[in-house]
Amino acid sequence: MIIGLQENLELTKKVLGLLNVKGRFESIIDVRGIVSVPLCKKNCIGVDNFIISLTQFVLDNKDKHPNETFEIEEALREIKYPEGDHFCFNFYKVVRIDEILRLLQFKDHKRKIFISHAEQDKKIIKSFVALFAKFGLTREHIFCSSVEGYNIPIGSGDIYEYLLKEYTGNELLVLMFLSKNYYSSVACLNEMGAAWIRKDAYQTILMPGFDFVQIKGAINPRDISFRLDDVELRKTKLDELKDLIFHYLELPFPEESEWIKERNKFIKRLC
Secondary structure, eight states: OOOOHHHHHHHHHHHHHHHOOTTOEEEEEETTEEEEEEOOOOSOTTHHHHHHHHHHHHHHHTTTSHHHHHHHHHHHHTSEEEETTEEEEOHHHHHHHHHHHHHHHHHTOEEEEEEEOOGGGHHHHHHHHHHHHTTTOOTTTEEOTTSTTTSOOTTOOOHHHHHHHHHHHEEEEEEEEEOHHHHTOHHHHHHHHHHHHHTOEEEEEEOTTOOGGGOOTTSOTTSSEEETTOTTTHHHHHHHHHHHHHHHHTOOOOOHHHHHHHHHHHHHHHO
16 A cells, blocks of 8 residues: 555654654754754654655655655665664654655645536536636646546545545635625535635636625625626626636746637637
C-alpha cells in the first residue's frame, strides 16, 4: 500500500514526539550558538516503520519531485547511527525530513474553481463551463457537479467524501450562481456556509430572474456581483470575471478577440 504525503507528515509528527522527550536533552555549541538536542534514543517504537514508509515515498515520488526526494533520501542515509551496542536516531535529520514534507504539501496545494449551483439551473451552468473549457480549463481547474468531465471522476467513491477532499485539499475560488432554486437547496446552502467558514474567495453571479434584494444568508449583498440578465453590464462583468479566474489560477489570459466571440455566444444562450 502506498503511503502518501499526509500520512508521512503524521508519522513524522509521531517520531518527533518519540525523540523529543522532555528532560532528556544536552546542550551543544554549533553555528547557531548553544542549542539543546535530544540525547541518544534507542529502541524507539515506530521509527523503523517511519524509515520504511519514507523509503517507499521516495520511490513513488522520484519522478514528480526529484530534488525533494533526493534530499529525503540523503537524510534517511544518516537518520540512524551506531552508538556502542545499539543504534541511535538523528533528531536533526527527522526535522529536515519534516521540513521537506511540509514544502511538498505547499507545492501540492492547488487553486481550483468550485461552481456552486442548483441542479435545476444546470443548463446555464453547462454553457458557462463550456465557455471556459474553450480556453483550456479542465477538471484540474474547475469542479462542477452537473457537467460531465468536471464532476466527480469514476471510482472516486462517496460524493460527500470527494467534496470534503475538494474543500480541504485545495484553495478555492467559489462561484455561487444564486437563484430561487439555489436557496431552496440544502446542499447549496451547505456549500455557501462551508465557503464562509473557510473564508474562501468567492464571487456571486445572479441567475436570470434573481435580484440583489433576494440575497440572504452568509453572503453580503453589498459584495460585488452581477446579474446575468443585466443587458447593460453583463459583458463588462463577464470580462472582469474572466480576468479574475485566469489571474487566480495563474494561467495565460485568452486572446481578446476569441474571448469576446465565445462570451457573446454564451450570452445568446441565456435568451
